[in-house]
Amino acid sequence: MHIVTGGAGFIGSAFVWKLNAMGVDDILVVDDLGTDDKFRNLVGRRFADYLHKDDFLSRIQAETDPFGPTAFIHMGACSSTTETDAEMLMRVNYQYSKAVCRYALSRDARFINASSAATYGDGSKGFDDDPAALDELRPLNMYALTKHLFDLWLRRHGLLDRVSSLKFFNVFGPNEHHKGEMRSVVCKAFEKIKASGSLKLFKSDRTDYPDGGQKRDFIYVKDCLDVLWWLLEAPHVGGVFNVGTGQARTWNDLAAAVFAAMDREPRIDYVDMPPALRGKYQYFTEARMERLRAAGYATPMTSLEDAVRDYVTGYLATDNPCL
Helix, strand or coil: CEEEECCCCHHHHHHHHHHHHCCCCCEEEEECCCCCCHHHHHCCCCCCEEEEHHHHHHHHHCCCCCCCCCEEEECCCCCCCCCCCHHHHHHHHHHHHHHHHHHHHHCCCEEEEEEEHHHHCCCCCCCCCCHHHHHHCCCCCHHHHHHHHHHHHHHHCCCCCCEEEEEECEEECCCCHHHHHHCCHHHHHHHHHHHHCCEEEECCCCCCCCCCCCEECEEEHHHHHHHHHHHHHCCCCCEEEEECCCCCEEHHHHHHHHHHHCCCCCCEEEECCCHHHCCCCCCECCCCCHHHHHCCCCCCCCCHHHHHHHHHHHCHHHCCCCC
């Protein structure tokens, strides 16, 4: 059985879609559906069962094992970079991850974890996913710290040859509709352009970056799914791996791609960055992809323009934001 934690969330539910597409439906979805509409991500999906994340944790801690797991895709976490409840983040993102990992390895099951590029902090230490460089990183928020601590825990216990922990960069695409303010700028930009014909981007507080010239490594969720599937098919591959395109693009590039996909002329207004983000904002992210490529992953990543067009025309513009 494939167990997908966060299986109703963005990347988790998208991977359930990918598993179904590959003929796999012996899946246990673990999540907390709450009161939003992320349940829509499970409509039409084939899976064997669903468990609330707390019920699942209780079962694995009691070592009652009705699951017969072959693989864990651990995407479950609180992913809000602005969350201020540090104890909750430590419990949900760090302690929970340790428990699930221990359980998976005790059952000789494949374990793939969602880490984050947020662990790189302001990027001043670079974006090298070499585990030896983990001690140099300085995360800027509590979410990033919990992800970083789990990577450190994996290394400290000598587990990186048995598991894969993926530092996802700026992921966008179908199935993120429920994430509110944590949705990608592509998703939010489509709505704002549709409503007003224009888009707001942050001004730059640094002289080395023009307004809207801040750069991120934007990666389409479908490319992330291909990486996850490949790792399932390559159980010998372990370590910490970046998952990005390897090419940083500006927010202006992203905005232009959304306007083009909507057949609109670009209209961008630049606004001051909120005080809460100053000093915590990443001006540049770019995944170093050498380690994943050296491990054997050879599939090219989708270009920003092609990915945005697929997302906008195939999902957002059809009022069906799900795979």
